[in-house]
Amino acid sequence: MSLGPEKGTEELVREIERLRKRLSELEAAHKGQERLQDSTSEKEDPLGVFAPSEWYRSLVETSFDGIFIQKGPKIVYANRRLHEMLGYEPGELIGRDHWVVYAPEFQALTRARGQARLRGENPPSNYEVLLQRKDGSSFEGEILARRIQFEDGPGIHVWIRDLTERKTMEKKREELEQRLQQSRRLEALGTLAGGIAHNFNNLLMAIQGNVSLLLMEMDPEDPRCERLKAIEEAVRSGAGLSRQILRSARAEKVEAAVLDINGLVREVCSLFGATHKQVRIQQQLAHPIHPVRADQNLLEEVLINLMVNGLQAMSQGGELLVQTENVSLGQDETAHQGVPPGDFVRITVQDTGVGMDQATLQRIFEPFFTTREVGQGTGLGLSTAYGIVRTHGGFMTAESELGAGSTLRVYLPASKDRSATEDSGSGECRGKGTILLVDDEETILKVGTQLLEALGYRVIQARSGREALKLYEKHREEVDLVMLDMIMPQMGGSQALRALKEMDPQVRVLLCSGHFHEGETQAALSGACQGTIRKPFSLEELGQTLHRLMEAPMDSLEDRAISRTSPRAL
Known part of the structure; x- marks a missing residue:
């Protein structure tokens, strides 16, 4: 059974318990055999070699374990199971030296212990060895040897057990237990990362909010606007780093949403360029670009993998061209x-690196295939990207020549849902109405209120989930929308959301957080709320999101929750 890294902790625990149960069964069978072995007297002829007891011979011949008896160094009896285990024809082992059943590195040991046992000494009787089949192959086994007495002298009775299944299961159990530990560490890391991200993004929100207000109040020609825009860019970079930490810790739920590919490309190129200054990145982005329904985190991973591939082909530095285009592809x-024909968005990543020969080019999307030295890569980057693109209904192509660089192209089907791009526009999208703003952070309440008032809305503040319920019950007739923070003490956003829905099924709710985990995002998609927005957000992003929520009828909002997680999510 193959367990991928996506296996949850509970499934790993179940698999480990199954293996433990099977190992216990094997151990119980082994102990039962030991009791049978211990009951054998050294002064008896237990197998009836010279005066056979039919019932006892039948028991031995059908034993799960291999059994043989030696007199001196020679095998005088071997059961059917031992012949099958070692690949010999029935009776072929009789008369051979006993050490032929052991791998060469164990023959001297077993010969010496056998001789000592025949002399009446007491060497170790139960130990693990490497056994050898007739064809020379070997496998792990366990032997238990007992001295027995024949009429004309001593002999040795040996039980042999094939440990292949047990060893395989023990190894698998160890691997699963290590994976379980890793999974639990990742869960703990995810929880920690989520808390850090929430607090960090709240700080960025305070900075972004005040910058947005200052930019709104200032003359666009004021030279100080450029400095404020530089702060905005730093805030976006900080938010991007926060998301990368969450994805590394697997603390962020992946979601499908209608995306602006140009926004995604700009952000990834900005982050990548900031950490790989030896490479010049050029962008050629088509305007307008078709929207794409996809998971933004996974598409970021695809683009990063393509850019890393180009970077590794340019050890001395070089140039990366990232291009977006709208294309229509026919059946041919x-x-x-x-994939079916239709409209696609094509993302091209072209490098000026060493290029590839045709043999390499044919294998670049294969898992674990890499041309780099051991320790310098897993060979999973492009295969992972390819798999992600295929799951989104798209495909990838590659072109390359030695000495002429490489070109990788991603084709993603265009989304038919164009409503988000048609009405997004630009500017603050001023509105009117009353918004109940719920957040436990005083700085967020302050800057959030100022942003909402600057957009033309009246604001009622609530500093906890419980206070929000009381205020909504009091002002239900005048509140047009609840803007609800997800992570708060005592009553969190999820609880408050459920309580608001019970109080008023028609309430409009915009979830707001620096970090959305799985349950919260599922609540958004199930229609419990009408949209999400991720901190930090700008005045423009907030205005556009509120405009769509306030203008759209409730039934359409329930069919498709609006998500605004960054400038690229539409």
């Missing part, structure tokens, strides 16, 4: 890719 162009 898509049939061999297994």
Whole structure:
């Protein structure tokens, strides 16, 4: 059974328990055999070699374990199971030296212990060895040897057990237990990362909010605007780093949403360029670009993997070109890719590196295939990117020549949902109405109120989930929308959301947080709320999100919750 890294902790625990149960069964069978062995007297002829007892011979011949008896160094009896285990024909072991059943590195040891046992000494009788089949192959086994007495002298009775299954299961259990430990560490890390991200993004929100207010109040020609915009860019970079930490800790739920590919490309290129200054990154982005329904985190991973691939091909530095285009592909162009024809967004990443020969080019999307030295890469980057693109209904192509660089292209089907891009526009999207703003952070309440008032809304403040319920019950007729923070003490956003829905099923709720975990995002998608927005957000992003929520009818909002997690999510 293959367990991928996506296996949850509970499933790993169940698999470990199954293996433990099977190992216990094997151990119980082993102890039962030991009791049978211990009951054998050294002064008896237990197997009836010279005066056979039919019932006892039947028991031995059908034993799960291999059994043989030696007199001196020679095997005088071997059961059917031992012949099968070692690949010999029935009776073929009789008369051979006993050490032929052991791998060469154990023959001297077993010969010496056998001789000592025949002399009446008491060497270790139960130990693990490497056994050898007739064809020379070997496997792990366990032997238990007992001295027995024949009429004309001593002999040795040996039980042999094949440990292949037990060893395999023990190894698998160890691997699963290590994976379970890793999974639990990741869960703990995810919890820690989520808390840090929430607090960090709250700080960025305070900075972003005040910058947005200052930019709104200042003349666009004021030279200080450029400094404020530089702060905005730093805030966006900080928010991007926060998301990268969450993804590394697997603390962020992946979601499908309608995305602006140009926004995604700009952000990834900015972050990548900031940490890889030896590479010049050029962007050629088509305007307008079709929206794409996809998981923004996974598409970021795809783009980063393509850029890393280009970077590794340019050890002395070079240039990366990242391009977006709208393309229409017919049946002849898509049939061999297994996707239907239609409109696509094409993302191209071109490098000026060393390039690849045709043999390498044919294998670049294979898992674990890499041309780099051991320790310098897993060979999973492009295969992972390829798998992600295929799960989104798209495909990838590659072109390259030695000495002429490489070109990787991603084709993603355009989304038919164009409403988000058609009405997004630009500017603050001023509105009117009353908003109940719920957040336990005083700085967020302050800057949030100022942003909402600057957009033309009246604001009622609540500093906890419980206070929000009381205020909504009191002002239900005048509140047009509740802007609800997700992470708060005592009554969190999820609880408050459920209580608000019980109080008024028609309440409009915009979830707001620096970090959305799985349950919260599922609540948004199930229609419990009408949209989400991730801190830090700008005045423009807030205005556009509120405009869509306030203008759209409730039934359409319930069908498709609006998500605003960054400038690229539409």
